Amino acid sequence: MSPYLISLRAIVGREALRFIHQRERFIAALVRPLVWLLVFAAGFRAALGLSIIPPYQTYIAYETYIVPGLCGMIMLFNGMQSSLSLVYDREMGSMKLLLTAPLPRWWLLFCKLAGATAISILQVYAFLAIAALYGIDMPPLGYITVLPALAVAGLMLGALGLLLSSFIKQLENFAGVMNFVIFPMFFLSSALYPLWKMAESSKLLHDICALNPFTHAVELIRFALYVQFNAAALGWTLLAAAVFVAAALWGYNPSRTGMSRRG
Amino acid sequence: MTGLSVKDITYRYGAKTALDGVSFDIPQGAFCALLGPNGAGKSTLFSLLTRLFVAPVGQIDIAGHNLARDPRAALAKLGIVFQQPTLDLDLSVRQNLSYFAALHGLSGRDARMRIEAALDRLDMLPRAQEKARGLNGGHRRRAEIARALVHAPAVLLLDEPTVGLDAAARAAITEHVHHLAQDGTTILWATHLTDEVWPEDQLVVLHQAAILAQGAAADIAGEIPLHDRFLAMTATPA
Structure with a gap:
């Protein structure tokens, strides 16, 4: 087997092992969207009227509307969580072990990204299974067609996490990321309300939502869950992923100083 | 044959010079101690040797592979024990x-x-x-x-590997690694503790970003214990 595949298997395996060791993290990652689905959505069902918009062909309950957004939420939190673990790895020194391996740095970072995305996808499927038990199910084929969409969305959000981790110098700064990245990305998107609804309130907010890559990731997932392809959403998500990856690689470039500054 | 070759390495953090024209060679299978007080530039040198940073000036060769031109071949020949547990x-x-x-x-x-x-x-x-x-x-x-x-690996780098260990563990590890050199591995051992350096070891003394002395440890120490010689060399003028 090539050194590339051996290292990919080892890095993804290590991420998975680490995840299994942190059972609370898995439960927290599952409870968060379920609270939104079972409590928040139930409360908002009456307040929000939804018209028929693609990919839906009939009127849908609000719970059904927010499922793709909550899938995105799981991936968003996971992307940030992996960024946190990268900063932690750097503080603990294990990042040095990774970065001094005789493989291209972009490949090593891609392996990290792939590991984080794989874990995100497992969590999304666990969430979709519980949602289905609750009665919110998708077309059966949708559970398969959503897989590539989840992979693309996970890579994009993981790349954002990677980018942030290359610029966050200390773990203490991480709370800021929650406030300035996760919440604006989530609320300024189509995860909880369709964009036309936002446009009714504010044209500016609508435009911001439309630019938000998270909106496109959610729409990509939404269409894929209904076995439909949204080319624009895919294009924007891939573009955002490419930009984040390029910036993260620049951030991790060894000619940039700042990985550690002790003499 | 040279195990590790460092030529004219200079590195700055902004205005602060961390390494200034550092050069030394370690023959294959030699044990070289890099001795320097805290803040001398040892960890910066290790970051450059392991390509965590890239040196804008100078050249590093590991077992004949240039670290800048062929980083993967060079890193494949390198074993690293970081100061921080990993x-x-x-x-x-x-x-x-x-x-x-x-x-x-x-x-x-x-x-x-x-x-x-x-x-x-x-x-x-x-x-x-x-x-x-x-x-x-x-x-x-x-x-x-x-x-x-x-x-x-052909070359093993150890950055203050005995930090935080008790005297017995420190002595055992120092001895183990000296034996590795006898088996043909080139060793660079950074430390600020003179009792980890054996008289026949190659010694590089780093202080305030520059090399103060290099040669056989016994020659550098001369007539007095290495500990006293090191303190005298690195004493900051009042």
Whole structure:
């Protein structure tokens, strides 16, 4: 087997092992969207009227509307969580072990990204299974067609996490990321309300939502869950992923100083 | 043949010069101690040798491979023990070594045999199944040294590997690594403790970003103990 595949298997395996060791993290990652689905959505069902918009062909309950957004939420939190673990790895020194391996740095970072995305996808499927038990199910084929969409969305959000981790110098700064990245990305998107609804309130907010890559990731997932392809959403998500990856690689470039500054 | 060659390395953090025209060569199979007080520039030099940073000026060759031109070949020849512990505490010693072996493209039977041999060399085989968290400081360090040897590196770098260890563990590890040099591995051992340097070792004294002296430790020490010589050399003028 090539050194590339051996290292990919080892890095993804290590991420998975680490995840299994942190059972609370898995439960927290599952409870968060379920609270939104079972409590928040139930409360908002009456307040929000939804018209028929693609990919839906009939009127849908609000719970059904927010499922793709909550899938995105799981991936968003996971992307940030992996960024946190990268900063932690750097503080603990294990990042040095990774970065001094005789493989291209972009490949090593891609392996990290792939590991984080794989874990995100497992969590999304666990969430979709519980949602289905609750009665919110998708077309059966949708559970398969959503897989590539989840992979693309996970890579994009993981790349954002990677980018942030290359610029966050200390773990203490991480709370800021929650406030300035996760919440604006989530609320300024189509995860909880369709964009036309936002446009009714504010044209500016609508435009911001439309630019938000998270909106496109959610729409990509939404269409894929209904076995439909949204080319624009895919294009924007891939573009955002490419930009984040390029910036993260620049951030991790060894000619940039700042990985550690002790003499 | 030269195991490790450092030529004219200069490195700055903004206005602060961390290394200024540092050059030295270590022959293959030699034990070289890099002695310097805290803040001398040792860790910066290690970051450059391991390509965590790239040196804008100067040249580094590891077992004949230029680190800037052919970083992957150079890193493949390099074993590193960082100052900070880098074991995954939730994994067993063997799992830690397997992970590292995979990062170097080793897997299957080949990796297993190399891991056995490396653990055996550091007398760590009986502890292979133990979680790293359960090991004492000395054994953790030995596990890290064993890990750094899995891919049979030509050059082994150790950045103050005895920090935080008791006297017995410190002496044992210092001795182990001296024996590795006798087996043909080129060693660069950074420290600020003179009792870890043996008289026949090659010595590079680093102070305030520059090399103060280099040669055989016994020659540098001269008539007085190395400890006293080192203090005299690095004393800051009042």
